[in-house]
Amino acid sequence: AQSVAQPEDQVNVAEGNPLTVKCTYSVSGNPYLFWYVQYPNRGLQFLLKYITGDNLVKGSYGFEAEFNKSQTSFHLKKPSALVSDSALYFCAVRDRGYGQNFVFGPGTRLSVLP
Amino acid sequence: DGGITQSPKYLFRKEGQNVTLSCEQNLNHDAMYWYRQDPGQGLRLIYYSQIVNDFQKGDIAEGYSVSREKKESFPLTVTSAQKNPTAFYLCASTEIGSNQPQHFGDGTRLSIL
Secondary structure (H helix, E strand, O other): OOEEEOOOOEEEEEOOOOEEEOOEEEOOOOOEEEEEEEOOOOOEEEEEEEOOOOOEEEOHHHOEEEEEOOOOEEEEEEOOOOHHHOEEEEEEEEOOOOOOOEEEOOOEEEEEEO | OOOEEEEOOEEEEOOOOOEEEEEEEOOOOOEEEEEEEOOOOOEEEEEEEEEOOEEEEOOOOOOEEEOOOEOOEOOEEEOOOOOOOOEEEEEEEEOOOOOOOOEEOOOEEEEEO
8 A cells, every 4th residue: 555654743944944854655666756835724735746857856935855766755855944934744646547546644844943 | 827716715514414615626637636634634535536427435435425517516515424524624636647746725624513
């Protein structure tokens, strides 16, 4: 069965410092990988995805993610955190192929302290 | 702009009452989904549909029902059989068989009166 783990419930970082939000997955084959962000009382917003190719993926709002096949990880990163980055972050996988559903991690709450 | 519209944003249910949450998309997506999110928690799949007039149960379908009479619409009914309906409900859509992400609406917050 597919599963996604986000080992940290909460990540705290000072404004201006680099941030990392971790994600590991367990699926068969080569899935598509996604990161989403959720602000209070809002839906999930897509940040970036890994399909194939370069292991470093760049996305919206200065975020990027590093895919590591041997470690089955897809960690979200940003070189310099902003207070406005404080939100709930979700990692998700989607099997390649017709009609496959998404599996989401439990979410990591990021707090950027001024 | 294309997107997903959920309504109402806030909804209150009385004991023994069924309530229906609306989800409409103009993205021409075949697949639509309903998720439940409890405070501080992740998403749990209630129902999904990949084509008009067909839908499948997700992980927590008991106490919920759906219909898919039109491609753009996927309403969710929370029935009186759902004893703990208080949660944030999210609707999403995507293209089938693609590498595209899901698009999400802004949710409906359901509470019990």
